[in-house]
Amino acid sequence: MSALLEIVDVDLAYDTPRGRRAIVHDLSLALARGHIGCLLGASGCGKSTVLRAVAGFEPVRRGEILLDGRVLSRPGSQVVPEKRRIGMMFQDYALFPHLTVAGNVGFGLRRSDRAARLARVAELLEMVGLAGAGDSYPHELSGGQQQRVALARALAPSPALLLLDEPFSNLDVDTRENLAFEVRDVLRSTGQSAILVTHNQAEAFAIADRVGMMTGGRIAHWETPDALRARLAAQAGEPRWLPPASSGSSRGASSDRSDRGGGGDGDADGVHRDDAARRRRA
Ligand SMILES: Nc1ncnc2c1ncn2[C@@H]1O[C@H](COP(=O)(O)OP(=O)(O)O)[C@@H](O)[C@H]1O
Ligand SMILES: [Mg+2]
Numbered sequence: 001m002s003a004l005l006e007i008v009d010v011d012l013a014y015d016t017p018r019g020r021r022a023i024v025h026d027l028s029l030a031l032a033r034g035h036i037g038c039l040l041g042a043s044g045c046g047k048s049t050v051l052r053a054v055a056g057f058e059p060v061r062r063g064e065i066l067l068d069g070r071v072l073s074r075p076g077s078q079v080v081p082e083k084r085r086i087g088m089m090f091q092d093y094a095l096f097p098h099l100t101v102a103g104n105v106g107f108g109l110r111r112s113d114r115a116a117r118l119a120r121v122a123e124l125l126e127m128v129g130l131a132g133a134g135d136s137y138p139h140e141l142s143g144g145q146q147q148r149v150a151l152a153r154a155l156a157p158s159p160a161l162l163l164l165d166e167p168f169s170n171l172d173v174d175t176r177e178n179l180a181f182e183v184r185d186v187l188r189s190t191g192q193s194a195i196l197v198t199h200n201q202a203e204a205f206a207i208a209d210r211v212g213m214m215t216g217g218r219i220a221h222w223e224t225p226d227a228l229r230a231r232l233a234a235q236a237g238e239p240r241w242l243p244p245a246s247s248g249s250s251r252g253a254s255s256d257r258s259d260r261g262g263g264g265d266g267d268a269d270g271v272h273r274d275d276a277a278r279r280r281r282a
Contacts, residue, residue, distance in 0.1 A: 003030035004193045005037075005054070005161055010063035010073075012049050012217075022217065023049050027063070029212055029222040031161075031195065036187055037222075038204040039197040041214030047197035050214075051163045054195065055088055056081035067160060087159035089150050091169040095138040101125070101149050102134035108157040124152040127186055144175040151183060155192065162187070162194040168203060180206050205229070 012024035023046045031037045039047050052058045054065055056078060065073040067086070072079045087108075095104050102121050109117045125131050128148040138146055147167060154162055167183070168176035184207045187194050196207055204211050205225045212219035213228070221228070 002033065004033040004035075004068060005029075005031040005195070006064075006066040007050075007054070008064045008066070010053065010065065011061040012046065012053050012058060013061050014049075014058075024053075024217045026218060029210070029219065031193060031210065033193055034191045035193060035209040036184065036207055037195045037210045037212070038208035039195065039212050039214050039219070040201060040204040041197075041199060043199055045214045046217045047199075047214060048165055051088070051165050051195065051197055054161075055086050055163055056084050085160040087154040087157065087162045089147075089154040089162065089164045089167050091166040095146055095149055095153070097138055099137075100134060101130065101136050101138070101141070104138065104149055105134075105152045105156055107153060120156060121152075124156055127155075127190075128152045129182070142175075143171050144179050147171065147179060148182075151186065155186075155190070160193065162192055164194060164196040166198055167196070168198070168200070176200075176203070177206075183207070 007027055007029050010027045013020050013022045041047050053060055059078055060073045060075060064071055072084055105124050106117050106121045109120060125134055128151055130148055168180055180203050198204055208225055210222055211225055211228050212222045
C-alpha cells in the first residue's frame with residue numbers, strides 16, 4: 001500500500017527569546033492511505049508541534065513532509081496550510097458559537113453551491129449521528145455532541161488527511177470511550193486517513209492502525225497496536241507465551257484481539273524502516 005503521509009527525518013524547533021529550542025528530533029513515519037496513525041506521549045513531548053508542522057503552521061528545520069508524494073515542507077519551503085488538503089480537529093471543539101450546527105459544518109463549503117452544500121451537511125450530520133440537529137446552536141449541545149459537529153466540520157471539505165489533536169480530552173470518561181469508537185467507525189467507513197495524537201493509551205489502542213510512542217521528541221517505533229502491546233509486555237518482563245497475532249492489517253483489531261501478543265510484522269517493519277533511515281543518514 002502506498003504511503004499517503006511521509007514524515008522523513010524531521011527536526012522541529014521553536015525560536016524563543018532565549019534562542020532556538022529543539023522539540024522534535026529525527027522523526028520518521030509513513031501512514032498508508034485509509035489508515036489511522038497515532039502519536040502517543042505525555043503532555044509536553046511535542047505531539048501538537050508535530051501536527052502543527054504537518055498542517056503547515058510550523059516550519060521543519062530538517063527533513064521533509066510529503067503528502068501523496070508531494071513535498072509539503074522542507075527547510076526554507078512550505079506549502080501554505082490552506083493548500084494542503086489537511087483538516088484539523090482539536091480538543092476544545094472550536095465551534096463558531098454564533099453559527100448553527102449546519103452553519104458550522106458547512107463553513108468550509110462556502111464556495112460550493114447552496115444545494116450541494118446543504119446535501120453534504122445533511123450527509124455529514126447523519127454520519128455523526130446528529131441528523132435533525134442542524135438548527136441547534138453549539139451551546140445547546142453536550143460536549144460529545146459538539147465534538148461530533150467538529151468532526152463533521154473537519155470532514156466536510158473531504159480532506160486528504162485529518163489531524164486530531166487530543167479530541168476527547170475535554171470529555172467525561174464514558175463519553176470519551178464511546179466517542180473514540182464512533183470516530184474510528186466514521187473514519188473507517190469513509191476510508192478517511194488520519195493522525196490522532198493523545199496521551200491516552202486506551203484511545204490509541206482503540207483507534208489506531210499504527211502507533212508511535214513519543215518520548216524526548218522522538219519515536220522509536222511506528223508499529224501496530226498489537227506489536228506495541230507485545231513490546232510493552234515484554235519490557236515489563238511478562239512471559240510471552242501467547243501466539244503471535246496474524247500478520248497483515250490491524251483493522252478491526254479491538255476487544256477480540258486485545259489480549260493477544262505478537263503482531264511481529266508491524267514491529268519488524270518499524271524497526272527496519274528506522275534502521276534503514278539511520279543507515280541512509282550515516
Ligand atoms: N510557540 C512555542 N514557543 C516555544 N515553545 C513552545 C511553543 N509551543 C509549544 N512549545 C513547547 O514545546 C514543547 C512541546 O509542546 P507541544 O507540542 O504542545 O506538546 P504536547 O502536544 O505533546 O503536549 C513544550 O515544552 C512546549 O512548552
Ligand atoms: Mg498538545
